[in-house]
Amino acid sequence: MLPADMIKLPEGRFKMGSARFYPDEAPVREVEVGAFAIDQGPVTVDQFARFTEETGYVTVAERPPDPADYPDADPSLLVAGSAVFQSTPGPVPLNDPGRWWAYFPGASWRHPWGPGSDNSGRHDHPVTHVAYEDAEAFARWAGKLLPSEAEWEYAARGGLEDAIFAWGDEEHPDGEVLANSWQGDFPWRNTGARGWRGTSPVGLFPANGYGLYDMTGNVWEWTTDYYSPRGAGLGETKSPCCAPPRNPRIGTPDASYDLGQPGSHIPRRVVKGGSHLCAPNYCLRYRPAARQPEAIDTSTSHIGFRCITPVGTPGQATTCV
Ligand SMILES: [Ca+2]
Ligand SMILES: [Cu+2]
Numbered sequence: 001m002l003p004a005d006m007i008k009l010p011e012g013r014f015k016m017g018s019a020r021f022y023p024d025e026a027p028v029r030e031v032e033v034g035a036f037a038i039d040q041g042p043v044t045v046d047q048f049a050r051f052t053e054e055t056g057y058v059t060v061a062e063r064p065p066d067p068a069d070y071p072d073a074d075p076s077l078l079v080a081g082s083a084v085f086q087s088t089p090g091p092v093p094l095n096d097p098g099r100w101w102a103y104f105p106g107a108s109w110r111h112p113w114g115p116g117s118d119n120s121g122r123h124d125h126p127v128t129h130v131a132y133e134d135a136e137a138f139a140r141w142a143g144k145l146l147p148s149e150a151e152w153e154y155a156a157r158g159g160l161e162d163a164i165f166a167w168g169d170e171e172h173p174d175g176e177v178l179a180n181s182w183q184g185d186f187p188w189r190n191t192g193a194r195g196w197r198g199t200s201p202v203g204l205f206p207a208n209g210y211g212l213y214d215m216t217g218n219v220w221e222w223t224t225d226y227y228s229p230r231g232a233g234l235g236e237t238k239s240p241c242c243a244p245p246r247n248p249r250i251g252t253p254d255a256s257y258d259l260g261q262p263g264s265h266i267p268r269r270v271v272k273g274g275s276h277l278c279a280p281n282y283c284l285r286y287r288p289a290a291r292q293p294e295a296i297d298t299s300t301s302h303i304g305f306r307c308i309t310p311v312g313t314p315g316q317a318t319t320c321v
Pocket of ligand 1: 042214215216217218219220221272273274
């Protein structure tokens with residue numbers, strides 16, 4: 001029996017990626033995934049609260065970082081906390097995320113804007129400030145898994161072939177805002193998506209063709225794939241006899257490191273779907289094909305997750321030989 005808030009998707013073949021936007025989404029390739037069930041929406045604050053109450057789990061953002069893990073950091077700055085978005089007073093150069101991101105000591109899923117803030121009015125919003133291992137711990141507790149990038153994208157497309165958005169090719173059919181993305185000029189003027197700035201209640205925006213909410217927009221969602229500029233399903237040269245790769249995923253971190261940057265020793269995984277901060281003047285990633293690397297220890301006010309469970313015979317990953 002599936003929990004009521006999961007939707008079963010049949011096994012299928014779909015066109016993964018896009019050649020029309022950012023280079024790391026290309027090329028479009030056929031991919032197969034086995035059947036699985038997926039959470040109808042991102043995991044909410046209330047769901048995450050139940051998990052921590054039952055298990056006593058403490059998230060990464062709530063633990064003081066171990067200096068041994070961060071040799072290049074000033075030890076006095078290694079305090080528990082998380083990254084919080086703050087809009088700027090006016091327009092700023094868009095190549096400097098430090099202007100709108102700040103590390104807030106004491107920020108966590110319980111205190112989304114730092115100590116003194118809480119989740120009043122956010123019970124049905126996606127949980128935020130969860131690092132990869134937090135999402136994984138929740139999934140394990142729930143008897144579920146996190147999706148691969150291919151599974152996530154298959155679900156997000158909702159059965160539409162090669163469409164730009166989760167609902168079709170037109171961003172605002174009949175002028176409607178169909179996902180919680182930034183409305184206005186990033187990062188300073190946000191007129192609100194259906195009245196919401198920041199996260200919004202799960203289920204507020206229409207479901208996609210598979211009945212899934214907030215696949216794009218609201219919060220980014222963790223997937224199991226390690227980031228590589230070339231995504232899953234592109235690994236091997238394809239022989240003419242070979243069917244599309246089935247359940248492809250990138251399971252090794254080798255290509256994921258952000259070399260030459262602070263934290264370059266931390267592997268990065270793929271997050272999908274964009275968030276309430278994606279804006280046409282800055283970041284067109286509220287689309288099924290879009291992807292972004294995120295260091296596995298990072299938590300922010302705009303990243304969450306949802307879970308899956310395999311259905312039927314376990315999907316065997318195949319490689320093309
Ligand atoms: Ca989302
Ligand atoms: Cu974005």
